[in-house]
Amino acid sequence: MKHYWLKIEVIFLVLVLIMPGNTLARVYEFELDNGLKLLVKKDHRAPVVVTQVWYKVGGSYEYDGITGISHALEHMMFKGTEKFPLGEFSRVISENGGRDNAFTGPDYTTYFQTLEKTRLPISFELEADRMRYLTLSNEEFIKEIEVVKEERRWRTEDNPQSFLYETAKATAFQTSPYRFPVVGWMQDLSSMTIDDLSSWYEKWYAPNNATVVVVGDVDPYHVYALAYKYFSPLPAGKPIKINEQKEVPQQGTKRITVKRPAELPSIMMVYKTPVIKPKDKNQTEYDWEPYALEVLAGILDGGNSARIASRLVRGNEVAAGASASYQIASRLDNLFTLSGTPAEGKSIQELEVAFRNEILDLQTHLVSDEELQRVKAQVISADVYEKDSVFYQAMIIGILETIGLSWDLADVYVDRIKSVTNEQVLVVAKKYLIDDRLTVADLHPLPTKDKSSKIRSAIKGNTRAH
Amino acid sequence: MRISIIFFFIIFYANIVLASPNIEYWITSAGAEVYYVHAPELPMVDIQIIFDAGSSRDEDALGIAMLTNSLLADGANGDDADKISNDFESLGAIYAADIGYDSASLQLRSLTESELLKSAIVNLKKVLSAPDFPTDALERRQSQMLIGIKAKKQSPAAIAKDAFMKATYQSHPYAKPSEGTETSVKAINRKDIISFYKKHYTAKNSMIAIVGAVSHELAKQISEDISAGFQDGEKASSIRAVENLEEPQSIFIEYPSAQTHILVGQPGMKRGDSDYFSLYVGNHILGGGGMVSRLFEEVREKRGLSYSAYSYFSPMLFKGPFTAGLQTKTDQADEATSVLLENIKNYIEQGPTEEELIAAKKNIIGGYPLRIDSNSKILNYVVVIGYYKLPLDYLETFNNNVEAVTIESIKDAFKRRLSPDKLVMVKVGTPSNKKSED
Numbered sequence: 031m032k033h034y035w036l037k038i039e040v041i042f043l044v045l046v047l048i049m050p051g052n053t054l055a056r057v058y059e060f061e062l063d064n065g066l067k068l069l070v071k072k073d074h075r076a077p078v079v080v081t082q083v084w085y086k087v088g089g090s091y092e093y094d095g096i097t098g099i100s101h102a103l104e105h106m107m108f109k110g111t112e113k114f115p116l117g118e119f120s121r122v123i124s125e126n127g128g129r130d131n132a133f134t135g136p137d138y139t140t141y142f143q144t145l146e147k148t149r150l151p152i153s154f155e156l157e158a159d160r161m162r163y164l165t166l167s168n169e170e171f172i173k174e175i176e177v178v179k180e181e182r183r184w185r186t187e188d189n190p191q192s193f194l195y196e197t198a199k200a201t202a203f204q205t206s207p208y209r210f211p212v213v214g215w216m217q218d219l220s221s222m223t224i225d226d227l228s229s230w231y232e233k234w235y236a237p238n239n240a241t242v243v244v245v246g247d248v249d250p251y252h253v254y255a256l257a258y259k260y261f262s263p264l265p266a267g268k269p270i271k272i273n274e275q276k277e278v279p280q281q282g283t284k285r286i287t288v289k290r291p292a293e294l295p296s297i298m299m300v301y302k303t304p305v306i307k308p309k310d311k312n313q314t315e316y317d318w319e320p321y322a323l324e325v326l327a328g329i330l331d332g333g334n335s336a337r338i339a340s341r342l343v344r345g346n347e348v349a350a351g352a353s354a355s356y357q358i359a360s361r362l363d364n365l366f367t368l369s370g371t372p373a374e375g376k377s378i379q380e381l382e383v384a385f386r387n388e389i390l391d392l393q394t395h396l397v398s399d400e401e402l403q404r405v406k407a408q409v410i411s412a413d414v415y416e417k418d419s420v421f422y423q424a425m426i427i428g429i430l431e432t433i434g435l436s437w438d439l440a441d442v443y444v445d446r447i448k449s450v451t452n453e454q455v456l457v458v459a460k461k462y463l464i465d466d467r468l469t470v471a472d473l474h475p476l477p478t479k480d481k482s483s484k485i486r487s488a489i490k491g492n493t494r495a496h
Numbered sequence: 497m498r499i500s501i502i503f504f505f506i507i508f509y510a511n512i513v514l515a516s517p518n519i520e521y522w523i524t525s526a527g528a529e530v531y532y533v534h535a536p537e538l539p540m541v542d543i544q545i546i547f548d549a550g551s552s553r554d555e556d557a558l559g560i561a562m563l564t565n566s567l568l569a570d571g572a573n574g575d576d577a578d579k580i581s582n583d584f585e586s587l588g589a590i591y592a593a594d595i596g597y598d599s600a601s602l603q604l605r606s607l608t609e610s611e612l613l614k615s616a617i618v619n620l621k622k623v624l625s626a627p628d629f630p631t632d633a634l635e636r637r638q639s640q641m642l643i644g645i646k647a648k649k650q651s652p653a654a655i656a657k658d659a660f661m662k663a664t665y666q667s668h669p670y671a672k673p674s675e676g677t678e679t680s681v682k683a684i685n686r687k688d689i690i691s692f693y694k695k696h697y698t699a700k701n702s703m704i705a706i707v708g709a710v711s712h713e714l715a716k717q718i719s720e721d722i723s724a725g726f727q728d729g730e731k732a733s734s735i736r737a738v739e740n741l742e743e744p745q746s747i748f749i750e751y752p753s754a755q756t757h758i759l760v761g762q763p764g765m766k767r768g769d770s771d772y773f774s775l776y777v778g779n780h781i782l783g784g785g786g787m788v789s790r791l792f793e794e795v796r797e798k799r800g801l802s803y804s805a806y807s808y809f810s811p812m813l814f815k816g817p818f819t820a821g822l823q824t825k826t827d828q829a830d831e832a833t834s835v836l837l838e839n840i841k842n843y844i845e846q847g848p849t850e851e852e853l854i855a856a857k858k859n860i861i862g863g864y865p866l867r868i869d870s871n872s873k874i875l876n877y878v879v880v881i882g883y884y885k886l887p888l889d890y891l892e893t894f895n896n897n898v899e900a901v902t903i904e905s906i907k908d909a910f911k912r913r914l915s916p917d918k919l920v921m922v923k924v925g926t927p928s929n930k931k932s933e934d
């Protein structure tokens with residue numbers, strides 16, 4: 031299905047646990063005169079190639095009144111250019127046996143094609159063309175923005191968990207642009223115009239703001255020659271000034287209640303936490319805190335033997351399901367999230383107490399060596415498992431590069447995780463998982479049906495398809 | 497919460513020309529069938545064990561197949577869930593259990609480093625052959641399933657799906673959700689679980705798929721070792737086939753959502769169906785081809801009515817459903833439904849154009865390498881080929897079979913297999929007199 035912006039957040043949560051390291055396969059790095067960056071990684075297991083074009087723009091580059099514009103533009107990128115008019119892009123890829131799609135996240139907008147390896151020039155030709163020459167017709171926009179609104183209704187409005195997450199983020203962040211939903215607020219979608227999209231496209235879609243990632247059964251120098259042919263004629267865009275939008279320090283716990291039609295109560299506790307900083311790349315002296323937080327998340331939720339499963343779901347059976355996740359890699363500081371649904375007969379208050387007890391335990395007792403070893407073993411094996419997918423390998427390179435780190439961070443990731451100590455886990459628990467960094471969002475279910483109504487009709491008979 | 501349905505959502509497509517994985521087949525001395533593909537590139541292996549123990553086997557104890565499957569690793573040979581899961585995870589291994597209508601499965605993903613793999617397999621064997629089904633674990637799983645049932649009730653998509661399956665399959669087991677009902681789940685006891693396990697988790701009801709960097713000899717050893725612990729017992733008797741619907745049904749379920757979810761369909765085809773290729777290629781054009789299909793074009797691209805608009809066949813052991821659907825804001829639900837039904841009906845009557853058929857074949861055939869470009873994808877094919885007894889050269893011959901499909905064969909198959917005057921239609925949303933706001 032086209033344009034799955036939310037899915038990417040899910041992939042991202044997985045990514046933080048299993049980012050690769052000790053990558054033996056080298057990444058070949060090239061840059062064209064117009065500023066386009068090309069990163070190529072060989073994987074000869076199958077005769078396929080994945081191309082991903084990453085633009086440094088997304089929900090976190092937006093501001094009040096125009097939220098959702100990056101994602102709306104992503105939809106419009108499939109609406110044609112002069113050379114490849116409406117419908118041609120997907121038709122050409124499809125006829126070549128390919129799959130193509132796109133996704134938008136807070137920090138990036140990404141377009142991709144997967145093809146049999148000899149067809150790489152097709153994706154380069156199409157992507158180069160729409161990087162600068164998108165048509166942006168108002169007639170198409172008027173229909174497409176309705177599709178985007180349907181997407182918002184489907185993913186967020188009618189999904190209590192997504193709605194809770196959106197609210198938790200919007201409450202936790204006061205000045206950071208991570209408070210905006212990637213799909214945008216409904217009223218911003220309603221007031222968006224084709225002119226807004228044109229200026230957004232002009233500003234961000236240029237070779238100097240893009241990274242092309244290619245992974246597959248290819249020769250990197252041949253890929254460079256192709257990239258030169260298709261992308262180097264494109265003019266560079268103006269340099270872009272980006273205002274720093276740091277989150278102001280929080281001064282106490284924030285609490286919010288969300289009331290939605292639902293059957294199950296749930297709770298989300300988000301703590302503001304740091305991410306890996308760009309200065310850390312290629313240095314032996316690096317900030318170990320993000321890696322310690324990563325291990326901490328694994329101690330809580332790295333599998334069925336981790337503390338949440340063994341203590342909260344089994345153990346005292348306070349949660350029917352619960353999870354912990356930490357976002358280690360993003361452009362700006364992000365969140366450590368605990369979320370869960372209480373077990374039958376338990377309340378969200380009891381679940382919150384249970385979560386808090388787990389945090390307190392981490393702040394006051396060293397995690398055991400066995401737990402630490404388990405998390406490390408999982409990271410080491412995940413580093414192998416993730417190579418089963420060329421797409422995923424390209425994702426990691428693209429994300430790291432686009433958020434201002436570097437693809438080679440992946441090479442040191444496993445080693446840095448391996449060097450985390452029990453003391454470091456305790457230190458980050460005490461420093462970051464504290465009330466002054468916390469926002470608690472509770473979902474209070476409203477009835478999903480009027481008491482009077484049930485299945486309204488079950489008409490059998492002559493209902494012809496019409 | 498495990499409410500996924502393994503085979504149900506896999507619309508199986510495949511094909512040829514380029515090197516296809518070489519599937520080796522044997523039967524272990526205990527009677528388990530084994531399908532093995534050597535994939536030496538990465539130091540990892542996937543082992544999946546499938547039993548004819550899916551929720552179609554629930555009979556009156558709805559939910560028992562899912563409960564049994566989820567309880568296997570909750571206690572075995574005296575070890576509790578903490579110990580068992582830690583024994584996998586401290587090796588970097590991943591254990592997963594899953595349930596569908598047609599089968600139950602267990603999967604192990606491990607590194608192939610000898611000591612790690614050996615220990616993971618010992619643990620897997622324990623889970624498979626000596627589950628304890630502890631009472632406290634049973635109660636916890638039951639309670640989690642009840643929460644899972646509630647969770648579905650807050651998803652208009654899930655409500656629609658359940659109602660659709662119920663209407664489409666009536667008294668056939670496919671009509672019942674794998675997680676059962678509140679009443680049925682509460683009524684299941686430990687004795688029921690043990691007898692379900694003994695009856696269904698037998699060598700003769702099993703199949704083992706192995707894909708990864710293990711040699712033929714090692715794969716043989718592993719399969720012998722694992723299956724030696726399986727229960728004795730007879731192959732399960734067959735379930736009755738799905739009947740076609742005699743009349744159309746239209747169901748509306750009120751739910752306070754911004755969108756109305758619409759599903760239409762009827763029983764479609766089974767695995768290994770004689771019309772498989774005509775229906776598969778034909779549906780690719782109608783609503784299966786992702787961003788290039790009639791439904792996507794008519795519903796989304798031309799009219800902006802829905803984020804997704806699709807149709808698909810889910811081939812199963814018996815006729816799995818043909819389903820078409822979309823979601824749209826309530827005040828345009830009627831318009832969207834008309835467009836959806838009109839297009840399905842026209843397609844059944846007129847079939848595709850020559851141009852559409854050529855384009856679809858190019859996509860399916862040209863995309864062959866993408867379908868087998870990872871161990872995970874190969875494993876999925878191997879499981880389907882083995883479990884549903886498709887020919888071992890299924891992948892090699894797939895493209896030829898796709899190539900052989902014609903406009904006439906599509907029209908003929910769609911006309912015989914789908915009846916627009918007997919469609920099930922389910923709508924879930926706000927009644928049109930109570931329209932929701934933007």
